[in-house]
Amino acid sequence: MGAGTVSASDGAAAVTGGAFRFPQADADLSSSRTGSADYRGTVRFSAHHGQLDLRLSNPRVEISSSTRATLVVDVRSTSLDGTTTNDTSVDFASLALGSAKVTATNGAVTWAGAPATLTSAGAEAFSGFYEAGDALDPVTFTVGADAANDGSGSASGSAGGSTGGSSTDSGGSSDDDLSAATLSSSQVSPGDDVTISGAGFGASERGIVAEVRSTPQVLETGITADANGRAAATVTIPADLPAGEHTLLLIGADHTVSAPITVVASATSAGAGVGTADVPACTASSVSGATLAWGIKSSFRAYVTGPIAGGSVSTSGATSSGDAYRWAGGSGKFNTDRTQGYASWSGTVQFSGHDGLLDLKISNPRVRVTSASSANLVVDVASSDMSGVKSSASGVVFATLSLAGNGGVSGSTASWTNAPATLTAAGAAAFAGFYAAGDALDPVSFSLPLGGDVACDAGTGSLASTGSDLTAAWFALLLVLAGTGLVVVRRRSAARV
Ligand code: HEM
Structure with missing residues (x-):
């Protein structure tokens, strides 16, 4: 059995409910409740004899406003292809503080249940299997000046913090939170209807959109707010929305409300019995000899x-013909029942210009099909910016592909032709600020010849009952992440600060 393990060390500890708790090491919170707090400890997910190995250490919460914070962690990650990266201070997740419950006691402030969204940098730690924007479990954290009169004489009286002891804060309930949505039910099954409502939109604003995320899916468009800027919509939870934590949103021109929602599998089976033997068997097809054609962006080529x-x-390992660069000999896995799978290729396209100042390499593309309608394109990127500063990153989720109507499985091939491609924020970073997230790239065509049966894994959308080591490894990793709330508690920092 290749089931993985999860361990907490250096001060972090698992607590009931599948969360991890990290003690506070240091904090600096201003009177307007912005600032940062450092916590200490490591949680390590490892599986498949170390082939999958992810360590998240020393979380820091950086609070930039009453509604926004960033969860920063040190990440050491070994991906499926065996490469290990070690990055400190990765902006891992954004936290929607507007949806957290804020309480203040004796100068220590707690944000409970802040919805967390994976950033593109965070997604890299997961070898492209999660995307920027995917919902993580909510985060609870406490930032504290010490309860007792704070020894304010003691030292570097951290700026605004000096008011900490004096005002016994009236509890944060005063700000009417305009970013939180109200749901008719916070736990639903696929196919259920749920009503989402929220305030703060423009008076009679039109064109508000209801969306569900992790992977953003529009549920309804053309919603209109009332004269007081309140909007509501009843939407149907998509039948294929996986069980787990998601976020429902109403998105207006310059205001968004959101609320976490839990999707549970409909009555059938499985339910909580994740570890039990009745997980359905699953087979995927091996993919070999896959081809990919993509011109990257015609205006950039020109x-x-x-x-x-x-x-x-x-090019090297790829070829250029017509308007596209072509990669051949790709391999992967594909599950035709679920229209989910992936393939990867090796080979590089390199652009140089401005006497070498412009130097962009796009290498080793991987396509991950997540449903019949969408896929993402993951690449390794090396680039240099306008000041000649070079950077490189592997496993960048570079583009999202829209598959609907552009292909599918036919006979023993899964193929899509000219699937529209949209640049992600992570991808845009390679272009020295000349393109933005959401810009159109050249369309992508790929063909995946399907071979013999192989065990499913997380990338083929289902989990085998018997499974290879790799399957079991992903199973363990996903399970744990699904149950992983990051709980951060405050510990009195004695004579520090
Ligand atoms: C000496 C440094 C550079 C100069 C003077 C420069 C100049 C320009 C100019 C004038 C344009 C506008 C072209 C047009 O509208 O047709 C442009 C576009 C662009 N540049 Fe540069 N650039 C420099 C370096 C870079 C670097 C390092 C990158 C990194 C990849 C880059 C990426 C781009 C991109 C993506 C566009 C948009 C192309 C398009 O789709 O129209 N440039 N640049």
Whole structure:
């Protein structure tokens, strides 16, 4: 059996309910409740004899406003292809503080249940199997000046914090939270209807959209607010929305409300019995000899080889023909029942221009099909910015692909032709600020020849009952993440600060 393990160390500890608790090491909170707090400890997920190994250490919460914070962690991650990265201070998740319950006691402030969304940098730690924007479990954290009169004489009287002891804070209930949505039910099954409502939109604002995330799916468009800026919509939870924590949102022109929602599998089986033997068997097909054709972005190709950049494009392990670069010999797995799977290729396209200042390499594309309508394109990127600063990253979720109507499984091939591609924020970083998230890239075509049966894994959308080690490993990892709330507690920091 290759089931994985999860361990907590260096001060972190597992607590009931599948959460982890990290003691506070240091904190600096201003009177307006912005600032940061450092916590200490490591949680390690490892499986498949170390082939999958992810360590999250020393979380820090950086609070930038009453509604926003960033969860920063040190990440050491070994991905499926065996590469290990070690990054400190990764902006791992954004926290929607507007939806957290805020309480204040004796100068220590607790935010409970802040919805957390994976950032693109955080997604990299998961080898592209999660996307930026995916919902993580909510985060609870406490930032505290010490209860007792704080020894304010003691030291570097951390700026605004000095008021900490004096005002016994009236509890944070005063701000009417405009970013929280109200749901008719916070626990639903696929196919259920749920009503979401919220305030703070423009008076009679039109065109509000209801969306569910992790992977964003629009549920309803054209919602109109009333004269007081309140909007509501009754939406149906998509039948294929996986069980777990999600977020429902109403998105207006410049205001969004959201609320966490738990999706539970409909009556059938499984339910809480995740560890039991009645997980349905699942087989996928092996993929080999896969091909990929993608021109990246035609205007960029023209710019690089044109008079402004005066540069050139070269390939290695990929070829250039017509308007596209082509990769062949890709391999992976594909589950035709679920239209989920993945393939990866090796080979690089390199753009150079401005006498070498522009130097962008896009390598080793992977396509991950997540449903009949969407996929993402993951690549390794090396680039340099306008000041010549070079950076590189592997496993960047570079583009999202829209598959609907552009192909599917036919006979023994899964293929899509000219699937529209949209740049992600992580992908945009490679272009020195000249493109933005959401910009259209050249469409992507790929063909995955399907071979013999292989065990499913997380990337093929289901979990085998018997499974390979790898399957079991992913199973363990996903399970744990699904149950992982990060609980951060305050510990009196004695004579520190
Ligand atoms: C000496 C440094 C650079 C200069 C003077 C420069 C200049 C320009 C100019 C004038 C344009 C506008 C082209 C047009 O509208 O047709 C442009 C576009 C662009 N540049 Fe640069 N650039 C430089 C470096 C870079 C670097 C390092 C990158 C990194 C990849 C980059 C990426 C881009 C992109 C993506 C566009 C948009 C192309 C398009 O789709 O139209 N540039 N640049």
